[in-house]
Amino acid sequence: MPELPEVRTVANELNKILPGLRIINGENFMPKLIWRNKENDFFDKVLDQKIISVQNYGKYLIFNLENFKMISHLRMEGKWSVSSKDKYVYNEKHLRIEFELSNNEWLRYYDSRKFGTLEVWDNKSYLKESGISNLGPEPLNNNPSFEYLKKAAIKKNVKVKPFLLDQKVVCGIGNIYVNEILFAAKVAPDRITKTLGDKEIKNIIKFSNLILTKAIELKGSSIHSYKSGENVEGQFQNELKVHLRENKPCFECKKPIIKTQIGGRGTYFCTECQK
DNA sequence: ACTTTAACCTGAACGC
DNA sequence: TGCGTTCAGGTTAAAG
Numbered sequence: 001m002p003e004l005p006e007v008r009t010v011a012n013e014l015n016k017i018l019p020g021l022r023i024i025n026g027e028n029f030m031p032k033l034i035w036r037n038k039e040n041d042f043f044d045k046v047l048d049q050k051i052i053s054v055q056n057y058g059k060y061l062i063f064n065l066e067n068f069k070m071i072s073h074l075r076m077e078g079k080w081s082v083s084s085k086d087k088y089v090y091n092e093k094h095l096r097i098e099f100e101l102s103n104n105e106w107l108r109y110y111d112s113r114k115f116g117t118l119e120v121w122d123n124k125s126y127l128k129e130s131g132i133s134n135l136g137p138e139p140l141n142n143n144p145s146f147e148y149l150k151k152a153a154i155k156k157n158v159k160v161k162p163f164l165l166d167q168k169v170v171c172g173i174g175n176i177y178v179n180e181i182l183f184a185a186k187v188a189p190d191r192i193t194k195t196l197g198d199k200e201i202k203n204i205i206k207f208s209n210l211i212l213t214k215a216i217e218l219k220g221s222s223i224h225s226y227k228s229g230e231n232v233e234g235q236f237q238n239e240l241k242v243h244l245r246e247n248k249p250c251f252e253c254k255k256p257i258i259k260t261q262i263g264g265r266g267t268y269f270c271t272e273c274q275k
Numbered sequence: 276a277c278t279t280t281a282a283c284c285t286g287a288a289c290g291c
Numbered sequence: 292t293g294c295g296t297t298c299a300g301g302t303t304a305a306a307g
Contacts, residue, residue: 002300003301005300059300059302073301073302074301075283075300075302076285076299076302077284077285077286077300094285112284113283114283114284114285115284115301131302156277156278157277157278158279162278162279165301167301167302174300175299175300224287224300243300263279264279266298266299277307278306278307279305279307280304280305282302282305283302283304287297288296288298288299289296289297290295290296290297291293291294291295
């Protein structure tokens with residue numbers, strides 16, 4: 001479901017509620033949720049830990065506990081919420097793990113498609129062993145540098161769309177925002193990265209920053225099923241220029257937006273504006 | 276070694 | 292209404 005702006009929004013919402021609370025109990029209803037950790041000691045590590053803060057890195061959600069990092073990836077449909085014991089913010093059928101908190105509230109994770117993952121690592125090993133260990137920079141605050149992205153682009157023999165979706169290159173961009181970024185940068189999604197000009201690479205960086213920043217301000221895009229915390233809807237879906245606009249006129253040139261498949265993902269772009 | 280595809284799952288939307 | 296098909300804010304094991 002969520003890309004960087006949506007995960008950031010979830011982190012912000014949870015960070016209003018969770019810091020200072022302690023995890024006093026928990027139950028996992030989906031064994032495959034617990035990821036990478038070889039030992040079956042997830043609850044041994046997490047129980048009795050105080051939650052210090054919640055943040056994101058790319059599409060990963062990080063619960064900073066006293067002695068551990070609990071790292072969640074929502075994949076397509078994962079959702080976190082905090083509610084009273086008897087209130088289910090989302091469909092109870094999709095509840096996958098829950099934690100009882102020290103204030104008598106319940107932290108719950110729902111995931112209809114069961115793609116999501118949850119890991120727990122100590123504060124040192126997570127940098128080397130968790131899902132966030134191989135991620136590239138977040139495309140925010142003038143990252144990545146031109147030199148970094150140019151070097152990566154030359155090295156690879158891939159189309160620019162899957163290149164930007166590769167979380168090892170940059171992290172946090174997903175299918176909505178890559179479509180929007182490439183439209184803003186006027187680059188066709190099937191361009192091979194090594195053919196990109198310096199100006200095109202600079203524009204990709206510039207618009208990655210601008211679009212993700214704007215989407216964070218608007219609390220993400222609510223299409224399909226995404227909602228943050230308490231069923232809060234984002235507003236960036238109203239800003240989309242190409243995504244989900246098949247056959248509708250391009251806002252720049254009025255030609256119909258094309259939908260194709262690139263790298264197995266639905267791809268929307270303007271053949272006139274993007275070269 | 277690198278790139279592309281299939282698989283992981285479920286539910287909603289669509290066509291007949 | 293019912294049934295089959297297609298598609299979905301993602302990642303990764305397997306195949307090419």
